[in-house]
Amino acid sequence: MIAKNKLRKLWYSLSAGQRHAVRRLYYFPADFIDGISGKRGKYVPPRGIVYTGGTGDPEEFVKQGNHQLNLLKEHIDLQPADAVLDIGSGIGRTAIALVDHLDSTGSYEGFDVVELGVNWCNKKIGKDHPNFNFTYVPLFNDLYNTKAGKASEFEFPYQGDRFDKIFSFSVFTHMGVDEIQNYLKESKRVLTDGGQCLSTFFIYDDSNEAYITSNDRFSFPFKKERFRLMDENVTAGNIAIHKDLLNEMMKHAGFSEVKVIDGFWKDEVRDQKKQEYQDIVIYS
Numbered sequence: 122m123i124a125k126n127k128l129r130k131l132w133y134s135l136s137a138g139q140r141h142a143v144r145r146l147y148y149f150p151a152d153f154i155d156g157i158s159g160k161r162g163k164y165v166p167p168r169g170i171v172y173t174g175g176t177g178d179p180e181e182f183v184k185q186g187n188h189q190l191n192l193l194k195e196h197i198d199l200q201p202a203d204a205v206l207d208i209g210s211g212i213g214r215t216a217i218a219l220v221d222h223l224d225s226t227g228s229y230e231g232f233d234v235v236e237l238g239v240n241w242c243n244k245k246i247g248k249d250h251p252n253f254n255f256t257y258v259p260l261f262n263d264l265y266n267t268k269a270g271k272a273s274e275f276e277f278p279y280q281g282d283r284f285d286k287i288f289s290f291s292v293f294t295h296m297g298v299d300e301i302q303n304y305l306k307e308s309k310r311v312l313t314d315g316g317q318c319l320s321t322f323f324i325y326d327d328s329n330e331a332y333i334t335s336n337d338r339f340s341f342p343f344k345k346e347r348f349r350l351m352d353e354n355v356t357a358g359n360i361a362i363h364k365d366l367l368n369e370m371m372k373h374a375g376f377s378e379v380k381v382i383d384g385f386w387k388d389e390v391r392d393q394k395k396q397e398y399q400d401i402v403i404y405s
């Protein structure tokens with residue numbers, strides 16, 4: 122069997138456009154069957170356009186969104202009346218779950234660098250729920266697009282003190298350190314006093330660096346200055362950040378409370394008590 126790392130490398134060697142095309146083609150038969158059997162819910166995208174990863178199986182997509190909602194409720198006390206910001210909203214996985222959680226006094230804003238996902242969400246979710254809005258931001262990310270804008274200089278398109286809760290699932294695992302630093306700074310600006318944030322990361326420290334460098338399942342062979350890359354050519358492929366650097370970045374952005382809940386991605390033997398693959402970081 123080809124090791125997962127090798128398959129991933131092959132996948133990364135394709136351009137973003139080629140990856141989209143392969144995916145559509147590969148899942149065309151399953152999408153056709155989902156369509157005629159009515160398996161896919163109203164807001165759930167066909168597997169072929171779930172460019173954010175995974176099999177895109179409709180039931181699994183909804184289940185994962187509900188799991189994310191549960192994490193938000195448990196760790197940052199997400200309330201129905203909250204104003205929330207979803208950084209890297211993708212193709213609506215989290216938003217679909219939030220439709221049933223936020224009430225009409227709550228509001229949702231999401232933004233993303235892939236227009237296809239933003240358009241799908243506005244056309245499906247935004248159309249039925251005026252308090253849900255998705256914004257396309259044409260910023261470069263070598264895993265997802267070829268746009269010119271710089272995430273490291275991007276100003277979030279919202280006024281200050283606007284959001285009670287800010288979250289990002291599997292987004293800071295696909296961005297450069299300077300870009301993440303800017304997003305943390307911007308998050309601090311648009312977060313209300315007393316607001317809370319939750320983001321997932323790949324975080325390591327000296328005790329597990331050797332394991333995450335070279336295991337044949339999910340590893341980061343390329344060492345940089347207190348961070349590691351999975352693929353040196355597609356730098357947004359996946360990034361892991363040393364815990365000391367994370368703490369420094371949080372402090373620099375003005376966040377004083379930072380809690381890391383370890384995920385099982387770096388377990389040599391999976392700890393079944395862990396809820397999430399990636400590491401969850403809660404900060405305020």
Ligand SMILES: C[S@@+](CC[C@H](N)C(=O)[O-])C[C@H]1O[C@@H](n2cnc3c(N)ncnc32)[C@H](O)[C@@H]1O
Pocket residue numbers: 173174208209210211212213214215232233234235238260261262265272289290291292295296300
């Ligand atoms: C693995 S997907 C996760 C999507 C979504 N959060 C979810 O859980 O389904 C990563 C997302 O981050 C988006 N992304 C990458 N760089 C970004 C940036 N600089 N600003 C906003 N979104 C970005 C990608 O387009 C993609 O939708």
